Amino acid sequence: DAGVIQSPRHEVTEMGQEVTLRCKPISGHNSLFWYRQTMMRGLELLIYFNNNVPIDDSGMPEDRFSAKMPNASFSTLKIQPSEPRDSAVYFCASSSPGRGGNLVSGANVLTFGAGSRLTVL
């Protein structure tokens, strides 16, 4: 298995531009998470999906951020318009179903992608 695949690995853009980050979860995993990592705030959960449905987006900082999961093998995180304070490493992670199939379990392990490093000038 190739693991969780994120693209691009690095993105440098100018303030005001639209940024789209992409994620392909591990096949068979039914939960997908978007995290943001910064020196100041550490790892923050932005949003997570279960069976392609957004479950909790309370971590999304503001309306400039949006995330979609059109199918089980693809998700995007979009920032429009981008601002310098959005500069961070964005991680996608996925996990497999808990016991009983769709049962949500806190015991399940997340597999992380390598991250997308975003720099907004």
Add this chain to the structure above:
Amino acid sequence: AQSVTQLGSHVSVSEGALVLLRCNYSSSVPPYLFWYVQYPNQGLQLLLKYTSAATLVKGINGFEAEFKKSETSFHLTKPSAHMSDAAEYFCAVSSGSARQLTFGSGTQLTVLP
């Protein structure tokens, strides 16, 4: 509500010395606890997890952690540090049916030759 506190943002040990990374948690229900490691320019990888079975959990690369309910702690140890252990280590807690992990702020481990 759940939270994790990692004591010490930076820890330095000599090669061959004991590694001890501290983690205390807060949870209103029995927790699931995890240690993840992040090498430079990589994502997080699971080291080990506690899910209410044995309180002493063994992970990869010779690491282990002990769940102590009375101390609300889940400290990570390794008897003998190796240069390749240099990385950032994150403790995380998940409670009940929540599928959300709450991460600590991380501890950067430096291994000195």
